[in-house]
Structure formats: structure tokens, C-alpha cells
Amino acid sequence: MELVRVTEAAAIAAGHWVGYGDKNTADGAAVDAMRAFMDTVRMNGVVVIGEGEKDEAPMLFNGEHVGDGEGPEVDVAVDPIDGTRLTAMGYPNALSVFAVAERGSMFDPSAVFYMDKLVVGPEAADFVDLRLPIKQNIHLVAKAVGKPVSQLNVCVLDRPRHEKLVAEIRAAGARVKFIMDGDVAGGIAAARHDTDVDMLLGIGGTPEGIITACAIKAIGGVIQGRLAPVDDAERQRAIDAGHDLDAVLTTDDLVKTDNAYFAATGITDGDLLRGVRYYNDRVTTQSMVMRSKSGTVRVIEAEHQARKWEPWIGPD
Ligand code: VTB
Ligand code: MG
Ligand code: MG
Known part of the structure; x- marks a missing residue:
């Protein structure tokens, strides 16, 4: 309190x-x-x-x-x-x-500023995988939450880097709910049952990913993240710091305690x-x-x- x-x-x-x-x-x-x-x-x-x-x-x-x-x-x-x-x-x-x-x-976020993220609530948590194509994840989430794909709301930060992601979400038949900033709130909204957001996708800050993971621990659901270096220098720094850039980090990797x-x-x-x-x-x-x-x-x-x-x- x-x-x-x-x-x-x-x-x-x-x-x-x-x-x-x-x-x-x-x-x-x-x-x-x-x-x-x-x-x-x-x-x-x-x-x-x-x-x-x-x-x-x-x-x-x-x-x-x-x-x-x-x-x-x-x-x-x-x-x-x-x-x-x-x-x-x-x-x-x-x-x-x-x-x-x-x-x-x-998790120590200092090596890489950005992280590619996927957040869903408890019903869909066991079905999604950041490595799957966007369309497949969307269909899995729709099935898990019991909605037609056409009613699925996917929260995405409004950034030029998400142009392809947004096209893929819409091509899969789902809706995009843009946020200007604040993907902690977006991630929590995706995990909470009393909002109109079913899923969060896209690249946001790594620190925000860890903060989101702390909330997901209590709400249920999952955050999956993959470090997303912006250039070769950052990639190299991350590798030197011992990070596996292909790894999908889950809620428990981001916060290793219950x-x-x-x-x-x-x-x-x-x-x-x-x-x-x-x-x-x-x-x-x-x-x-x-x-x-x-x-x-x-x-x-x-x-x-x-x-x-x-x-x-x-x-x-
Ligand atoms: C997000 C968002 C933040 O940074 O993590 C975002 O939650 C990602 O970075 O509110 P860019 O803005 O560079 O895309 C914020 O917008 C600011 O910390
Ligand atoms: Mg801030
Ligand atoms: Mg912030």
C-alpha cells in the first residue's frame, strides 16, 4: 500500500x-x-x-x-x-x-534500448509465440479469447518502424489501436480483461518491457520480448554483454521472482x-x-x- x-x-x-x-x-x-x-x-x-x-x-x-x-x-x-x-x-x-x-x-536493460514485444492476457498466454508469423498469433489469440478475428484489437505504438507490422495485422483481419506513447499502459491494457485491447505488438523501450513484466506477474498473461538493437554497434555491445539476440525473453526471464x-x-x-x-x-x-x-x-x-x-x- x-x-x-x-x-x-x-x-x-x-x-x-x-x-x-x-x-x-x-x-x-x-x-x-x-x-x-x-x-x-x-x-x-x-x-x-x-x-x-x-x-x-x-x-x-x-x-x-x-x-x-x-x-x-x-x-x-x-x-x-x-x-x-x-x-x-x-x-x-x-x-x-x-x-x-x-x-x-x-533483467538488466542497459545493453539495448528497444525490445520487440508481444503482450496478451491469461486466456491467450499459453498459445502465442513471438517467433510465429503475426497472422498466426492473431488467429491463436482470437480463438483463445473467443472472438472473431475481425473484433480483435491490437495495440501498437504509432511509429514509422511499425508500418509493416500494422499492414500484417490488418491483412490478418484484425484492428490496430494506435497509441502515441506509453506502451506500459498499452501492455497492461492488453493483459487486463476490462479493456478493449486484446494484444500489444511492436517495438518499444526495454525498460518499459521489464516494468510491464512486473505488472503481468500479478495480472496473469504473458509478455514475450526480443532485444531489438538499432544498429551494428548496439548489436555488438549486446553480444559482448552476453545477450542472445535471438532469444525470446518471457515474463519470468524479465523478472525472475514471483x-x-x-x-x-x-x-x-x-x-x-x-x-x-x-x-x-x-x-x-x-x-x-x-x-x-x-x-x-x-x-x-x-x-x-x-x-x-x-x-x-x-x-x-
Ligand atoms: C515506449 C513508450 C514510452 O518510448 O517504450 C517508447 O512506452 C519507445 O521509444 O512512453 P520511441 O519513443 O523512441 O519509439 C516512450 O515513448 C518514451 O519513453
Ligand atoms: Mg518516463
Ligand atoms: Mg517511459
């Missing part, structure tokens, strides 16, 4: 900047709030996924020690804002996310969560907190006193 305070704080600080067109100020505010609240959590945490390098954004640094230093030894993965552009532009589905798992259990926690708070309104709302005297948030051991997914509505948040959002 205390984990959710961390993403609530980051979302409240970030939400204050929604729509001003300034990603870095929003991200900086979220990072500062997240850092301050993480240190109240009873844990001996090391940030293994701080994100931000790719976007040269403000960040929590890999190797940074977080938590009150008293509790269990854990790996920490954060994305204070997944969807900084969504936040700056007022688009939907920006989230603040935070995941914790036993020390040493999270004891993982995940929390997310909506920044802007989205398919999963409502965004932060500011009133004269209060601020409201909606969050999700999950624990893999028990498979519990909690949705938490919170009302905060606006004056207590003045250090983060000012008096107005």
Missing part, C-alpha cells in the same frame, strides 16, 4: 504540468516527487531501471539507493512519467509507474486509470497496485488535501 503513495506523489507533481507543452519540466517534477516519497518506503532499494537515458530526460539514476534503508533488499524500476509527451500535450494514457522485486531479479510489486497512478485520463484532478482544496488520484504472490490487483481512489501538496504544485 505504501508503494502507491510513491506513484500518487509523482502523478500529482506531474499532473500539475499537463498541457503546458514542456515535457522536461513535467518529468523533473515527477522525478523529484518520486525520489522524495520512495525514501519513506520500508525497503533497501537499488534502482535498476531508472529510464530516461534514451530521452535525455531527468531521471533516477541506475544504481541509486532508495528507500528508508531498513527493509528488504529489492530491485526498483521506475518510470515517473511513462508518456512525457502525452503529459505535455494533454493526451490520454500518461501514467506514473513504480515496481519492486527481490534483489537481482530484474515476489514482485507494481503500482501505477494515472496522470492524464486513460483506458486504465483516470488522471489527476485538481480542485480548490483537494486533489484526486486513481491508482492500481498489484502484488504478484497473491495475484491481487487493487484499484485505489484517493482524495488528497491540496495544501499538503503545495511544495509540489504551489498554492494554485
